[in-house]
Amino acid sequence: MSGSEKATLYYQNQAIRYTIRRSTRRRTVGITIDVQGVRVAAPKRMPLEQVVALVNTKARWIAEKYADFKRRSGPRKRFVSGEEFLYLGRRVSLQIQSDPGARPKRGRTQLGPSAQPELFDFDFSRTRPKAAVALKGKVLHVQANASSMQSTKEVREILERWYRARAEEVIVRRVQHYADQLGWPMPKVLIRNQKKRWGSCNAKGELRFNWRLVMLPLPVLDYVVVHEMAHLKVLNHSPRFWALVEQIMPNYKARHQALHELGMGLYW
Numbered sequence: 334m335s336g337s338e339k340a341t342l343y344y345q346n347q348a349i350r351y352t353i354r355r356s357t358r359r360r361t362v363g364i365t366i367d368v369q370g371v372r373v374a375a376p377k378r379m380p381l382e383q384v385v386a387l388v389n390t391k392a393r394w395i396a397e398k399y400a401d402f403k404r405r406s407g408p409r410k411r412f413v414s415g416e417e418f419l420y421l422g423r424r425v426s427l428q429i430q431s432d433p434g435a436r437p438k439r440g441r442t443q444l445g446p447s448a449q450p451e452l453f454d455f456d457f458s459r460t461r462p463k464a465a466v467a468l469k470g471k472v473l474h475v476q477a478n479a480s481s482m483q484s485t486k487e488v489r490e491i492l493e494r495w496y497r498a499r500a501e502e503v504i505v506r507r508v509q510h511y512a513d514q515l516g517w518p519m520p521k522v523l524i525r526n527q528k529k530r531w532g533s534c535n536a537k538g539e540l541r542f543n544w545r546l547v548m549l550p551l552p553v554l555d556y557v558v559v560h561e562m563a564h565l566k567v568l569n570h571s572p573r574f575w576a577l578v579e580q581i582m583p584n585y586k587a588r589h590q591a592l593h594e595l596g597m598g599l600y601w
């Protein structure tokens with residue numbers, strides 16, 4: 334694969350930037366629309382004007398699909414106090430404290446006597462000296478130490494690290510749950526920052542999961558766990574594979590659909 338060119342498509346009032354990637358193996362022009370935007374794959378020697386003209390013939394379809402993705406992925410996150418995030422399907426509100434002297438304290442919360450800690454309610458991680466995250470009830474407290482100028486980037490990094498750690502905890506536990514249920518040995522589980530995939534399984538039997546899954550409701554996260562675990566026995570998507578998924582999780586189709594609908598919103 335060689336370098337990429339950029340072009341712009343105009344449809345009604347919209348201007349849509351897209352990337353063209355050249356390949357010696359391609360004979361036709363292919364268009365992909367997903368979280369990474371609009372990408373066009375084209376044969377190595379096809380003149381740019383011809384690629385652009387072909388893309389233009391699909392303008393309406395591209396514009397509609399693109400709008401659909403943007404709508405589903407919601408507004409870009411700004412990483413400011415009051416903004417909503419998702420954790421295991423629940424909406425939690427971000428609260429940033431930027432005074433380095435006032436870290437959230439471990440233990441007691443100030444939510445009153447009725448605030449019983451729930452299963453995932455009180456996670457605390459301090460991944461570096463002056464950065465901490467604590468989920469208390471519906472508030473996700475983040476302790477940042479940067480000045481406000483750099484705080485967006487810092488808060489984003491802190492949150493991502495926290496989500497990855499939570500993903501590791503929750504997903505390992507769910508894989509273990511299904512491994513026990515099926516009487517299978519516990520496979521190796523890796524948490525990754527996958528741009529397009531929710532999970533994958535390789536021939537060595539290693540399972541990889543996207544950390545963003547921990548934002549989803551547990552039944553939907555479980556679908557991805559079961560899907561990848563079924564690949565431990567059948568590496569393709571043949572009818573035999575889907576039969577195995579169904580055997581482990583009879584209502585997998587509704588969960589699969591939910592993943593499709595909720596998944597786009599998880600990319601910041």
Ligand SMILES: [Zn+2]
Pocket residue numbers: 560564570
């Ligand atoms: Zn699969």
